Amino acid sequence: MRFALSGIAAAAIALLTFGQPVMAAPIATTRETLTAEYLYGVPAGLDMSALVDKPRLLGTTHQLFQDETTGERRLTGYAEAVAVYDMPLESLVAVACDFASYPSFVPRILEATVQGRDGPVWRVRYNVGIRFLGVEVAYRSIFDSTIEHLDDGAVGVRAWQVQSLDGGLYESYNSFYFAPVTVNGKTMCFVRYFNRPGIRRPGFGLLQVLDLFTPPESRAQVAAIANEARRRAPR
Numbered sequence: 001m002r003f004a005l006s007g008i009a010a011a012a013i014a015l016l017t018f019g020q021p022v023m024a025a026p027i028a029t030t031r032e033t034l035t036a037e038y039l040y041g042v043p044a045g046l047d048m049s050a051l052v053d054k055p056r057l058l059g060t061t062h063q064l065f066q067d068e069t070t071g072e073r074r075l076t077g078y079a080e081a082v083a084v085y086d087m088p089l090e091s092l093v094a095v096a097c098d099f100a101s102y103p104s105f106v107p108r109i110l111e112a113t114v115q116g117r118d119g120p121v122w123r124v125r126y127n128v129g130i131r132f133l134g135v136e137v138a139y140r141s142i143f144d145s146t147i148e149h150l151d152d153g154a155v156g157v158r159a160w161q162v163q164s165l166d167g168g169l170y171e172s173y174n175s176f177y178f179a180p181v182t183v184n185g186k187t188m189c190f191v192r193y194f195n196r197p198g199i200r201r202p203g204f205g206l207l208q209v210l211d212l213f214t215p216p217e218s219r220a221q222v223a224a225i226a227n228e229a230r231r232r233a234p235r
Contacts, residue, residue: 033059033078033080033194033196034061034063034076034077034078034196036078036173036194036196037158037160037173037175037196038156038158038173038174038175038177038194039080039175039177039192039194040150040154040156040175040177040192041177041179041192042179042181042190042192043058043082043192046082048084048181048183048188048190049084049183049184051082051083051084051190052083052084052085052086052183052188053083053084053085053086053226054083055081055082055083055218055219055220055222055223056081056082056083056219057079057080057081057215057218057219058080058081058082059078059079059080060077060078060079060080060215060218061077061078062075062076062077063075063076063077064202067170072170072200072201073201073202074170074198074199074200074201074202075198075199075202076196076197076198076199077196077197078194078195078196079193079194079195079196079218080192080193080194080195080218081192081193081218081219081221081222082190082191082192082193082222083190083191083219083222083223083226084181084183084188084189084190084191085188085189085191085226085229086183086186086188086189087188087189087226087229087230087233088189089153089155089178089179089180089189091229091232091233092178092189092191092225092226092229093147093155093157093178094229094232095225095228095229095232096157096176096178096225097147097157099112099114099122099124099145100112100113100114100124102126104228105224105227105228105231106221106224106225107217107220107221107224108128108129108217109126109127109128110127110128110129110138111125111126111127112124112125112126112127113125115142120146120147120148121144121145121146122144122145122146123142123143123144123145123162124142124143124144124145124159125140125141125142125143125165126140126141126142126143127139127140128140128141139164139166139168139169140164140165140166140168141161141163141164141165141166141168141169141172142161142162142163142165143159143160143161143162143172144159144160144162145157145158145159146158146159150179152179152180153179153180154177154178154179154180155177155178155179156175156176156177156178157175157176157177157178158173158174158175158176159173159174159175160172160173161173167200168199168200169197169198169199169200170198170199170200171196171197171198172196172197172198173194173195173196173197174193174194174195174196175192175193175194176191176192176193176194176225177190177191177192177193177194178190178191179192191222191225191226193218193221193222195218195221
């Protein structure tokens with residue numbers, strides 16, 4: 001049974017499709033990012049040494065609007081977080097690509113079922129949300145995901161919603177970008193996380209409540225990949 005979203009429960013779910021947003025970002029960046037389907041590359045000006053084992057929220061925003069075609073009230077937004085880990089890039093990528101295991105280590109992913117693969121594209125059905133006191137509040141969607149080997153040894157893992165099974169999201173995009181970087185003379189792995197969901201008919205007060213919940217959720221998405229890679233590392 002799917003229960004109505006409201007208050008804090010809605011905040012915990014609405015933008016949880018793989019992480020989320022919160023502090024205002026520069027206008028130019030916001031305009032570009034609110035139409036992006038993924039974010040790859042290493043942003044300029046980052047202090048890599050300050051990011052080692054310390055996920056940082058780079059940018060985020062939320063906007064309410066009325067869809068011109070349908071007249072429907074909608075909420076859009078994005079989150080971007082980065083970190084650096086003293087771990088093999090391959091180990092982090094392997095975890096990020098293990099879609100079927102996401103429920104065991106990624107926050108808020110309750111179920112993940114790989115439905116098939118067509119070349120480099122995996123189709124996965126997700127149930128994303130929270131369970132408390134026997135009640136489940138969640139969004140159910142089908143995503144396509146792909147793994148891309150980029151220049152200079154970098155790898156991108158990105159996903160896009162192809163179907164909302166409950167009508168809760170009109171679109172949703174997310175990506176991870178992994179790249180080798182040198183920090184204090186040592187090769188480490190830079191991680192960039194991006195999430196841009198679109199919510200249909202957001203509940204009253206959701207915009208404000210999201211500002212409270214989304215910073216730790218975004219950083220937690222990055223940390224979850226690293227923590228699982230550490231757990232799987234040979235002893």
